[in-house]
Amino acid sequence: MPFLIAVLGVLGAAALWWYRMKAMNDAAREVADVVGRVQGNIRRKKLRKQAALSPLTAIDDPVVAAATLIASIVSENGPILPQREAVIRSVISEIANKKKTDEAVIYAKWAASQIDDATVVIDKLAPFLRERLDVAERNDLLQMVNRVAQGGEQRLQISDQRILRLRQKLGFEVN
Numbered sequence: 001m002p003f004l005i006a007v008l009g010v011l012g013a014a015a016l017w018w019y020r021m022k023a024m025n026d027a028a029r030e031v032a033d034v035v036g037r038v039q040g041n042i043r044r045k046k047l048r049k050q051a052a053l054s055p056l057t058a059i060d061d062p063v064v065a066a067a068t069l070i071a072s073i074v075s076e077n078g079p080i081l082p083q084r085e086a087v088i089r090s091v092i093s094e095i096a097n098k099k100k101t102d103e104a105v106i107y108a109k110w111a112a113s114q115i116d117d118a119t120v121v122i123d124k125l126a127p128f129l130r131e132r133l134d135v136a137e138r139n140d141l142l143q144m145v146n147r148v149a150q151g152g153e154q155r156l157q158i159s160d161q162r163i164l165r166l167r168q169k170l171g172f173e174v175n
Helices: 002-057 061-079 083-091 098-114 119-132 135-150 159-168
Strands: none
Touching: 002 098, 002 119, 061 083, 061 119, 061 135, 061 159, 083 098, 083 119, 083 135, 098 159, 119 159, 135 159
């Protein structure tokens, strides 16, 4: 009888330890799953951010960059309607020929629709433009943004923060 109790005790202890190991294994598997999901979310967020910037990284022409910058700033308040697009075409045609203007405006509208935040566009394109434009041309760019905002269906109120950020990124002194 004592032998039977000892065997039952050993079997009971083995069952208890087997259950505890199984529970630990399940807990470890859950932790690994959570870590994998977090890592996947981080990777997806990084890829989304890169995809959001991809229309901007393809820009290698100051005319297209200027048109994209203007379009993204004015499209923050809503879609670019035909009258506003005509004003964009008008200001871009002052610095480029007709073919280049058409190409720049079409690309600018597409890129502005792909990127929701004008701050991202300003942060990416303003340094590019600062390197390629002289001070007078950068001033002209700021005036172009204002003219597009004032033209079209209704006047747009561009936030002072956007203009200050643009001025700063273009290399102007900001108080």
